[in-house]
Amino acid sequence: xxxxxxxxxxxxxxxxxxxxxxxxxxxxxxxxxxxxxxxxxxxxxxxxxxxxxxxxxxxxxxxxxxxxxxxxxxxxxxxxxxxxxxxxxxxxxxxxxxxxxxxxxxxxxxxxxxxxxxxxxxxxxxxxxxxxxxxxxxxxxxxxxxxxxxxxxxxxxxxxxxxxxxxxxxxxxxxxxxxxxxxxxxxxxx
Amino acid sequence: xxxxxxxxxxxxxxxxxxxxxxxxxxxxxxxxxxxxxxxxxxxxxxxxxxxxxxxxxxxxxxxxxxxxxxxxxxxxxxxxxxxxxxxxxxxxxxxxxxxxxxxxxxxxxxxxxxxxxxxxxxxxxxxxxxxxxxxxxxxxxxxxxxxxxxxxxxxxxxxxxxxxxxxxxxxxxxxxxxxxxxxxxxxxxx
DNA sequence: CTATAAAGCTAACTACAGTAGCCAATCGTG
DNA sequence: CACGATTGGCTACTGTAGTTAGCTTTATAG
Numbered sequence: 001x002x003x004x005x006x007x008x009x010x011x012x013x014x015x016x017x018x019x020x021x022x023x024x025x026x027x028x029x030x031x032x033x034x035x036x037x038x039x040x041x042x043x044x045x046x047x048x049x050x051x052x053x054x055x056x057x058x059x060x061x062x063x064x065x066x067x068x069x070x071x072x073x074x075x076x077x078x079x080x081x082x083x084x085x086x087x088x089x090x091x092x093x094x095x096x097x098x099x100x101x102x103x104x105x106x107x108x109x110x111x112x113x114x115x116x117x118x119x120x121x122x123x124x125x126x127x128x129x130x131x132x133x134x135x136x137x138x139x140x141x142x143x144x145x146x147x148x149x150x151x152x153x154x155x156x157x158x159x160x161x162x163x164x165x166x167x168x169x170x171x172x173x174x175x176x177x178x179x180x181x182x183x184x185x186x187x188x189x190x
Numbered sequence: 191x192x193x194x195x196x197x198x199x200x201x202x203x204x205x206x207x208x209x210x211x212x213x214x215x216x217x218x219x220x221x222x223x224x225x226x227x228x229x230x231x232x233x234x235x236x237x238x239x240x241x242x243x244x245x246x247x248x249x250x251x252x253x254x255x256x257x258x259x260x261x262x263x264x265x266x267x268x269x270x271x272x273x274x275x276x277x278x279x280x281x282x283x284x285x286x287x288x289x290x291x292x293x294x295x296x297x298x299x300x301x302x303x304x305x306x307x308x309x310x311x312x313x314x315x316x317x318x319x320x321x322x323x324x325x326x327x328x329x330x331x332x333x334x335x336x337x338x339x340x341x342x343x344x345x346x347x348x349x350x351x352x353x354x355x356x357x358x359x360x361x362x363x364x365x366x367x368x369x370x371x372x373x374x375x376x377x378x379x380x
Numbered sequence: 381c382t383a384t385a386a387a388g389c390t391a392a393c394t395a396c397a398g399t400a401g402c403c404a405a406t407c408g409t410g
Numbered sequence: 411c412a413c414g415a416t417t418g419g420c421t422a423c424t425g426t427a428g429t430t431a432g433c434t435t436t437a438t439a440g
Contacts, residue, residue: 192436
């Protein structure tokens with residue numbers, strides 16, 4: 001029997017592309033094995049079962065999304081940083097819908113990699129808001145508001161929640177515009 | 191064999207309460223049957239398999255959430271309506287986390303009940319914004335922004351996305367405050 | 381009081397995740 | 411180069427969940 005040359009990375013990559021194609025919840029070891037031209041039990045030499053595979057996808061997805069956002073916001077601040085972040089966020093989510101689902105998973109408290117990847121992503125958003133000079137509770141609230149708005153829009157869009165034929169792109173830009181407007185007056189706001 | 195007196199409604203209710211307890215994805219026919227003190231195949235006399243059960247939960251959840259929001263906003267308008275809606279939305283989602291997950295499902299285009307329930311929920315939000323005098327694209331964009339923000343916050347909260355010990359309630363109120371502020375100037379905003 | 385429809389059952393099948401243990405390919409070291 | 415250890419893939423099997431077929435009993439309508 002000639003060897004297939006699998007690695008953990010190869011298995012995870014195949015799972016990711018499958019997730020983007022058919023949705024994260026439809027990723028199965030049977031299909032992954034078929035795609036890699038291998039029998040199902042062979043996967044266990046590289047990945048510790050389906051749950052572990054989900055964890056690996058989650059960590060990689062969180063760090064890749066964080067990376068994409070961080071890269072988009074280098075050298076810009078305040079309103080420009082929010083714009084850059086928002087565009088990068090939605091673009092990444094639309095390009096990798098299955099991986100994006102994975103970023104929404106609760107970080108497992110006993111998995112250091114999962115916790116670190118989650119924290120890093122939040123930190124990128126937090127840093128992007130530094131130009132607004134917010135501190136303490138103000139900064140926390142603003143970070144949460146920005147994350148919530150971006151995630152909410154992208155999630156509804158991905159779930160087919162915007163049935164009307166109106167331009168989704170423009171709706172997103174207006175939401176981002178509203179956020180920038182509110183952030184500029186954040187400390188005096190309610 | 192004495193009869194258990196099941197009905198479709200009884201099965202769905204049990205599934206809903208199970209979903210709230212263990213998460214929608216962990217709802218299984220085995221557990222439902224055990225709770226109802228019945229064998230698994232008996233459930234098929236009332237519900238057409240697991241997928242159909244998910245659809246039933248989805249439709250009921252969407253209409254119950256829509257109902258709760260609509261009830262909260264009777265007799266109030268504009269900023270007060272947004273406040274009422276936002277509070278009702280988050281309260282319902284926290285009270286029924288499993289059902290809330292179900293409301294996020296894509297409406298199945300070939301299932302009239304699913305489509306109707308989804309549209310009705312959007313309509314409630316749309317109506318609540320009528321006091322702002324928005325029309326056409328403005329109204330669509332504002333509806334989408336409000337839905338996205340509320341859903342995004344609640345979903346992140348439910349997923350354990352707010353790790354910091356800061357007050358989540360206050361963060362939510364500030365997000366809602368920011369939205370009201372933007373809605374008041376919606377037409378002139380970017 | 382009987383005929384029929386409905387409700388629940390057992391038995392069986394399928395699909396998938398996961399485990400045990402075998403055998404062959406590869407790699408490191410003398 | 412050779413040979414032993416390690417590793418990667420395999421077959422065979424188990425357990426669990428969803429689903430279907432078809433039987434039996436209960437309830438109900440006439």
